[in-house]
Amino acid sequence: MSIVQSIPADVVVEHARSRVKVCIDDAHATARLLRAGEIDWLAAFNQISDKQTSVNTVCWTLEALLADYRRPARDQLAQVAELRTSAQAALQALQAALRETPLFDGPRSSA
Numbered sequence: 001m002s003i004v005q006s007i008p009a010d011v012v013v014e015h016a017r018s019r020v021k022v023c024i025d026d027a028h029a030t031a032r033l034l035r036a037g038e039i040d041w042l043a044a045f046n047q048i049s050d051k052q053t054s055v056n057t058v059c060w061t062l063e064a065l066l067a068d069y070r071r072p073a074r075d076q077l078a079q080v081a082e083l084r085t086s087a088q089a090a091l092q093a094l095q096a097a098l099r100e101t102p103l104f105d106g107p108r109s110s111a
Helices: 009-035 041-067 074-099 106-110
Strands: none
Touching (some): 041 074
C-alpha cells in the first residue's frame, strides 16, 4: 500500500470539504467587495470564476485519488463528486444573483 492510500478516505473527504468551503467563502467575500464598490465587475467575475476552477481542481484531484485506492472508496468518491456539484451550483447561483444587480451588469451597464 502506498503512503497516499494509507490516508483514510474519510480524511480525504474532509479535506475536500475544507478546501471547497474556503473557495465559497472567498467568492462571497469577492461579492461583498463588488457590492461595496471596492472592485469592479470584471475583477469580481474573474475572481469568482477562479474559485469555480479551484473547486473543480481540488475535487477532481481528490476523486482521482479515491478512485485509485486499493479498496474501493466508492462512498467517499460519491461524496466528493456531490460536493463538487453542489459547490459549482452555489458559485453559479452567486454569479447569477450578482448579474441581476446593476453592479454586476458589466459592460451592459454603460450602454
